[in-house]
Amino acid sequence: MRKGAATPLPMTGLPANRTLLPAIAAGFLIFSITLAAADILSFPSSRTDLSPEELKRVHDVVSPTGNFLKAEPYEAMQGGALTAIDKVNRDIFSKPSASLNQEQGQDFHLGNALFRKLWVSAPSSTQASDGLGPLFNARSCQSCHIRDGRGHPPEEAGAAATSMVLRLARTAATPEEEQAVRDFHALNFPDSTYGVQLQDLAVPGLAAEGKITLSYSEEAVTLAGGETVILRKPQYGVSDLAYGPIDASITLSARIAPPMIGVGLIEAIPDADILANADPDDKKGTGIRGRPAIVRDHRTGQLTLGRFGWKAQNATVRDQVADAFSIDIGISTPDRPNSHGDCTPKETRCLSVPTGVQKRLGDTEAPDAVLPLVTFYSENLAVPARRGTGSSDVLHGKEMFYRSGCVACHTPKFVTRDGIKGSDGKDSPQAFQLIWPYSDFLLHDMGEGLSDGQQVGVASGRDWRTPPLWGIGLTQTVSGQQAYLHDGRGRTLTEAILWHGGEAEKARNAFADLSKEDRQALINFLESL
Amino acid sequence: MKLKINFGAALAVAITATAASGLPAFAATPEPAAVLKHYTKLAHAKYQDALTAAQSLDKAIDALLAEPSDKTLKAARAAWIKARVPYAQTEVYRFGNPIVDDWEGQVNSWPLDEGLIDYVDASYGTESDENALYVANVIANKTIKINGKDVDASHLTPEFLSGTLHKAGGVEANVATGYHAVEFLLWGQDLHGTGPGAGERPATDYDPKNCTHDNCDRRAEYLKSASTLLVANLKDMADKWAPEGEATKHVEADPKAGLTAILTGMGSLSYGEVAGERMKLGLLLHDPEEEQDCFSDNTYNEHNGDAIGIASAYNGNYTRIDGTRMNGPSLHDLVKAKDPALDKEMEGKLDTTLDAMKALVHRGETVEKYDQMIAEGNKEGNATIQKAIDGLLDQTKSIQRVIAALDLGAIKLEGSDSLDNPNSVFKKK
Numbered sequence: 001m002r003k004g005a006a007t008p009l010p011m012t013g014l015p016a017n018r019t020l021l022p023a024i025a026a027g028f029l030i031f032s033i034t035l036a037a038a039d040i041l042s043f044p045s046s047r048t049d050l051s052p053e054e055l056k057r058v059h060d061v062v063s064p065t066g067n068f069l070k071a072e073p074y075e076a077m078q079g080g081a082l083t084a085i086d087k088v089n090r091d092i093f094s095k096p097s098a099s100l101n102q103e104q105g106q107d108f109h110l111g112n113a114l115f116r117k118l119w120v121s122a123p124s125s126t127q128a129s130d131g132l133g134p135l136f137n138a139r140s141c142q143s144c145h146i147r148d149g150r151g152h153p154p155e156e157a158g159a160a161a162t163s164m165v166l167r168l169a170r171t172a173a174t175p176e177e178e179q180a181v182r183d184f185h186a187l188n189f190p191d192s193t194y195g196v197q198l199q200d201l202a203v204p205g206l207a208a209e210g211k212i213t214l215s216y217s218e219e220a221v222t223l224a225g226g227e228t229v230i231l232r233k234p235q236y237g238v239s240d241l242a243y244g245p246i247d248a249s250i251t252l253s254a255r256i257a258p259p260m261i262g263v264g265l266i267e268a269i270p271d272a273d274i275l276a277n278a279d280p281d282d283k284k285g286t287g288i289r290g291r292p293a294i295v296r297d298h299r300t301g302q303l304t305l306g307r308f309g310w311k312a313q314n315a316t317v318r319d320q321v322a323d324a325f326s327i328d329i330g331i332s333t334p335d336r337p338n339s340h341g342d343c344t345p346k347e348t349r350c351l352s353v354p355t356g357v358q359k360r361l362g363d364t365e366a367p368d369a370v371l372p373l374v375t376f377y378s379e380n381l382a383v384p385a386r387r388g389t390g391s392s393d394v395l396h397g398k399e400m401f402y403r404s405g406c407v408a409c410h411t412p413k414f415v416t417r418d419g420i421k422g423s424d425g426k427d428s429p430q431a432f433q434l435i436w437p438y439s440d441f442l443l444h445d446m447g448e449g450l451s452d453g454q455q456v457g458v459a460s461g462r463d464w465r466t467p468p469l470w471g472i473g474l475t476q477t478v479s480g481q482q483a484y485l486h487d488g489r490g491r492t493l494t495e496a497i498l499w500h501g502g503e504a505e506k507a508r509n510a511f512a513d514l515s516k517e518d519r520q521a522l523i524n525f526l527e528s529l
Numbered sequence: 530m531k532l533k534i535n536f537g538a539a540l541a542v543a544i545t546a547t548a549a550s551g552l553p554a555f556a557a558t559p560e561p562a563a564v565l566k567h568y569t570k571l572a573h574a575k576y577q578d579a580l581t582a583a584q585s586l587d588k589a590i591d592a593l594l595a596e597p598s599d600k601t602l603k604a605a606r607a608a609w610i611k612a613r614v615p616y617a618q619t620e621v622y623r624f625g626n627p628i629v630d631d632w633e634g635q636v637n638s639w640p641l642d643e644g645l646i647d648y649v650d651a652s653y654g655t656e657s658d659e660n661a662l663y664v665a666n667v668i669a670n671k672t673i674k675i676n677g678k679d680v681d682a683s684h685l686t687p688e689f690l691s692g693t694l695h696k697a698g699g700v701e702a703n704v705a706t707g708y709h710a711v712e713f714l715l716w717g718q719d720l721h722g723t724g725p726g727a728g729e730r731p732a733t734d735y736d737p738k739n740c741t742h743d744n745c746d747r748r749a750e751y752l753k754s755a756s757t758l759l760v761a762n763l764k765d766m767a768d769k770w771a772p773e774g775e776a777t778k779h780v781e782a783d784p785k786a787g788l789t790a791i792l793t794g795m796g797s798l799s800y801g802e803v804a805g806e807r808m809k810l811g812l813l814l815h816d817p818e819e820e821q822d823c824f825s826d827n828t829y830n831e832h833n834g835d836a837i838g839i840a841s842a843y844n845g846n847y848t849r850i851d852g853t854r855m856n857g858p859s860l861h862d863l864v865k866a867k868d869p870a871l872d873k874e875m876e877g878k879l880d881t882t883l884d885a886m887k888a889l890v891h892r893g894e895t896v897e898k899y900d901q902m903i904a905e906g907n908k909e910g911n912a913t914i915q916k917a918i919d920g921l922l923d924q925t926k927s928i929q930r931v932i933a934a935l936d937l938g939a940i941k942l943e944g945s946d947s948l949d950n951p952n953s954v955f956k957k958k
Contacts, residue, residue, distance in 0.1 A: 053958070054957060054958070057958070061955060073955075074953070074954055074955050077953075077954050080954050080955065081954040081956075083954075087789065090627070102922065102926075105800075106800075106804075106805060106809065106922070109800060109801040109804075109805035109806070110805050110806070110809060110810055110813070112801060112805075112806075113801065113802075113805055113806030113810055114810075118638070118639075118640065120640050120641065120642045120643075121642055121644055121645070122644075129640045130640075204642070204644065204645045204666075204667075204673060205673070367814045369813055369814065415955070418957070432956075432957055433954070433955070434954065434955035
């Protein structure tokens, strides 16, 4: 089936099944106004999956430690029973959850094959493998999530950025649009020409949208003891625009691909446990607010808690995967059925390019088995075990991490929900695991230095989701380089910490004021994650 | 001379005896270093064989281009199929050896952007009215637009193919070079779906005097350049496995890591790559072209070659393309000394897989090609493939047991109470 030029441009965040929308829109609207007013209240305030006795055990085990003389029980197994205890090498982020049976193991490998698959432009002999683009940022998932690790900013001028993208968005311009944002039907609004993202690659014969330009200015920061660190501040722009100017109201947000490990475990954290750390009005008076990202589940349209993406804009791994297929690779799936990806009606040639839809294999470019398999694969990428948790240096660094106030947002541990089903419909291996992501999965104002001025749902340009820290010490091993924060500007962990501002400024200053040895210990602790 | 230095005198004698008789001489357990040495020697021989066969292919392509005819085209196709035999057996070196894995994309990348290279069938899909973009193919166009930029494609040199046509260095590079690009240029698209028949490119596609599908000179230039690149790439990898080569040194640097690399290669190729990606996925999607070698219908031979390579990595045996038999210290010897029952189990499972692969090849040669076997509703064809998949999956379990038996498994975690027993995790009461 061909989704041609007549297909309306999707607003970001709309439920996937748009054909249903007109019919239920009216009812939806009334319903969602009520919800919008009481969005947080509609979520459970305490978890219901455990007996009172288990709840107490869970509460005790996730309480922050005060003992830095020795490692905590279970600490090294930061992904619970699913932790990868394999030998550390560059493939350490690509290990399956330790508890998969052989059938699940095969699904994992099939998902991995699809994750690495290079999609090709239509038409080709490989009818199940074509449909790339027409506009795209990468040909495969793996191109950006290199060995399932993080991406990086482009190294050379003029080359395709691949593992970094520019999101294009503006805020609401009409009362209707404002209402759509209030009702969580839209996160923001795309550029009328270039869509939601700048694709700097295109199938042969079609012009790519343009290029990312990137330059850095440097700024020296002096830390206690006189050590100087040079921070690089990026300036983004676009050049070689092929389809005319970008609208003046559009902001650019650069995002690198985040590491994939542990996302299934993150999805299994109870809403109540994440919301327990939220303090949007700073009632505790700590200066640290933490706001939940309220978004709609793509398939059900239900309001839910966003946890994935730099702005926590997606609630489930599957939603995140479907968005990436659609926007980054230009491959349609049942959840994001537009086979022309991010082409807009103003990009007429783009809309006339052949799609890779084969009726025999389903209505979208990726055969129906693809999205569930890649989702299952993603959910089961294991978190590697920690190294050296018991060494005195790492423990000292852990103490510095706690004392500097980092744990106010980088929440050390959670216990995942019990009795849940996985995306394959079977008992989830992710159920009831003590995990150590070092994140609260909430949005925080990170200050002007990190702001990109782009609103995404409830997140302003200054707000970013606390990213999990597990595996961060293996960045160099897996990726061969280090690039931290949403746009990869941090070349070292120290630089990344020094960029923290806003709600995190106090912790950042505490770090900067530590002695050189203490700072190093804190970094060593991060390296052990 | 180098052998003796590495092996030690006694072992060198044992190996000489083994090599002479073709049978295990006595049950002396080889040192891991000797096993690794032999593994790298086999790699060197296999890549040299792949290179030799690719050079023959290159010559056959020269003959085709000099005098395009059904006969020379047929000979070139036969040379391509022959060239794949040793290459398939090298694939077990890919996983576990980053040097091979990083290089592999240039020579074996799949699937292919056919429309970027040459003409493709206009009846494809349902959008034949919008096929203006088919002419985006580089053989037909001296200037093509890549990523919005006009690229000068007046000379289809090897450098142009590897450097310009594809962004060098990235994961996404190289879908227009390698074996499958050559395959496409020799066979053309297979338009028979799940029915019988392979690609049917006419020899006149290369005949400037009697040219079909236009641009025969440029098609010839592309084919020759792709073939030249393939030879150069294989030469490069064969050199890396020479006694002092980079890949050899990498394997020999650390005995434990080296043995792990062998077993990782066997396990990853068996489980994720061949059983999963190349076989099960095709069965699952029933895509007639979700197969290796889709233009030539040579797929069953590839899977068989991979299985032979996996067995070879374990037992240390390899028959070169000139018939020379090689054998020497192997994992089989190590495991036999440690746990004879496990060795027997491993060998038995490798044999079971090889038998299933033989049946697959037999069916491919006598009944139907691989793309027909995976068709929906083809019970017997599906079952033949499934049997080979089952064999590969089952042998993976034994490979895992071998890893454990040789103490190559999970790293020992230190430094936490919970890690005296690494499986100790927080559980429900």
